[in-house]
Amino acid sequence: MPSEEFRRFGHEVVDWIADYLADPASRRVLPECAPGDLRRQLPAAAQEHGEEMQRILADFRDTIVPACTMWNHPGFHAYFSVSSSGPGILAESLIAALNTNGMVWKSSPATTELEQVVVDWLRQWLGLPQCFGLIFDTASQSTLHALLGARCKADPESRERGATANFVVYTSAQAHSSVEKAAMALGFGQRNVRKIAVDESFRMRPELLRAAIGEDRANGWKPLCVVATVGTTGTSSVDPVPQIADICEEHALWLHIDAAYGGFSALVPECAHLMNGCGRADSLVTNPHKWLFTPQDCSVLYTKHPEALRNALSLVPEYLRTGAGDAVNFMDYSIALGRRFRALKLWFIMRYFGREGVARILSEQVRMTQALARKIEADQRFELCAPVPLTLICFRRNGSDEDNQALLDRLNASGTAFFSHNIVNGRFMIRWAIGNIHTTEHHLSRLWEMIQHA
Numbered sequence: 104m105p106s107e108e109f110r111r112f113g114h115e116v117v118d119w120i121a122d123y124l125a126d127p128a129s130r131r132v133l134p135e136c137a138p139g140d141l142r143r144q145l146p147a148a149a150q151e152h153g154e155e156m157q158r159i160l161a162d163f164r165d166t167i168v169p170a171c172t173m174w175n176h177p178g179f180h181a182y183f184s185v186s187s188s189g190p191g192i193l194a195e196s197l198i199a200a201l202n203t204n205g206m207v208w209k210s211s212p213a214t215t216e217l218e219q220v221v222v223d224w225l226r227q228w229l230g231l232p233q234c235f236g237l238i239f240d241t242a243s244q245s246t247l248h249a250l251l252g253a254r255c256k257a258d259p260e261s262r263e264r265g266a267t268a269n270f271v272v273y274t275s276a277q278a279h280s281s282v283e284k285a286a287m288a289l290g291f292g293q294r295n296v297r298k299i300a301v302d303e304s305f306r307m308r309p310e311l312l313r314a315a316i317g318e319d320r321a322n323g324w325k326p327l328c329v330v331a332t333v334g335t336t337g338t339s340s341v342d343p344v345p346q347i348a349d350i351c352e353e354h355a356l357w358l359h360i361d362a363a364y365g366g367f368s369a370l371v372p373e374c375a376h377l378m379n380g381c382g383r384a385d386s387l388v389t390n391p392h393k394w395l396f397t398p399q400d401c402s403v404l405y406t407k408h409p410e411a412l413r414n415a416l417s418l419v420p421e422y423l424r425t426g427a428g429d430a431v432n433f434m435d436y437s438i439a440l441g442r443r444f445r446a447l448k449l450w451f452i453m454r455y456f457g458r459e460g461v462a463r464i465l466s467e468q469v470r471m472t473q474a475l476a477r478k479i480e481a482d483q484r485f486e487l488c489a490p491v492p493l494t495l496i497c498f499r500r501n502g503s504d505e506d507n508q509a510l511l512d513r514l515n516a517s518g519t520a521f522f523s524h525n526i527v528n529g530r531f532m533i534r535w536a537i538g539n540i541h542t543t544e545h546h547l548s549r550l551w552e553m554i555q556h557a
């Protein structure tokens with residue numbers, strides 16, 4: 104593409120993005136389409152000859168966008184409500200333009216060194232002790248790497264010999280499925296994942312954890328690792344990390360914290376206590392793409408034992424030898440060789456908002472959520488189904504599960520909001536996740552009225 108053409112369409116694309124971000128609420132959150140609708144509109148094979156950029160952009164606007172779920176919409180309250188922000192979007196364009204690959208230091212020194220700098224900045228924001236950090240795409244990958252590090256620390260031979268069968272991973276019944284998946288992928292097997300029961304606030308019960316470890320030891324299993332969560336997906340519950348850390352120390356187990364969503368609570372003065380004890384963990388994951396307005400994808404893994412990850416994964420073929428002395432080569436710590444320049448978008452975001460700016464936005468979201476939770480609690484027709492420590496409200500209306508499913512379907516069909524659901528303790532509940540940078544108290548009040556009428 105000649106640079107003048109790039110400039111012309113670049114301006115057009117930036118204009119489109121600016122208009123879109125100026126008013127994301129003017130669109131439906133959930134598209135009106137059925138499975139297969141978009142595919143039927145697209146050719147089954149790519150065309151032989153190149154096309155005009157104008158036509159490609161027109162198809163993007165007219166065909167692709169209407170089939171997108173609008174994650175940047177202020178009424179997006181499903182899953183965890185995440186959003187991208189201007190500085191992150193601009194950085195993504197520059198990342199694509201530079202197209203660096205930070206597999207080794209030499210393949211792009213800035214890609215490695217900026218990553219070292221920004222993960223350390225973020226570590227300081229989260230109040231964690233000095234440790235090694237690196238960026239992955241998702242929390243699922245970060246947790247997979249954490250468990251791999253735990254295994255290699257406990258059983259260095261596993262690298263050559265392969266896995267042994269009897270390592271056990273402990274997590275709560277409310278943990279994200281990525282923990283179990285990591286155990287499956289690493290060959291521990293689902294049977295070797297103990298899902299410890301939770302208390303009435305959906306937090307792992309430490310006394311049951313201790314008992315399970317004791318029982319496994321007595322039966323010849325090898326307890327390896329405990330995964331605690333700060334901000335579970337189902338209800339945003341926070342496991343009692345200090346007590347879990349005591350048990351891990353007693354039994355010399357690796358403690359991994361899944362703070363994919365909840366990690367940023369460290370920035371909110373009223374919530375910072377939720378991260379108590381996290382500094383004692385052997386590893387911790389947090390996702391800037393969840394609650395730091397970073398475009399997908401960006402997940403940061405911290406660990407105090409980088410040598411365990413390195414022993415598990417370093418494998419240097421001749422063509423990747425660099426002779427760059429003691430420079431860090433991130434390929435030594437990850438399954439993937441290639442490494443996107445994700446650090447650049449984190450750098451843009453952390454500089455643009457500053458710690459104070461992020462803290463102000465997150466605190467306001469926590470405040471809005473708490474105010475809304477109180478309104479729901481005060482309405483006799485509704486009930487809160489779980490405590491609200493952060494920015495997720497789990498609620499249901501009076502009536503059956505079917506009534507609640509029908510309410511959810513009606514709300515989602517409206518096009519103005521998108522909620523997801525969960526079943527906890529056998530009961531259906533609607534998850535109202537708040538955390539989108541575009542959501543204001545006004546949006547929440549209007550939605551609450553809509554729910555009351557619905």
Ligand SMILES: Cc1ncc(COP(=O)(O)O)c(C=O)c1O
Pocket residue numbers: 182183240241242243244279281332334335336361362363364390402
């Ligand atoms: C607590 C928690 N952990 C892990 C994950 C997995 O995140 P990812 O999509 O980055 O793998 C999620 C996703 O929502 C989550 O809520």
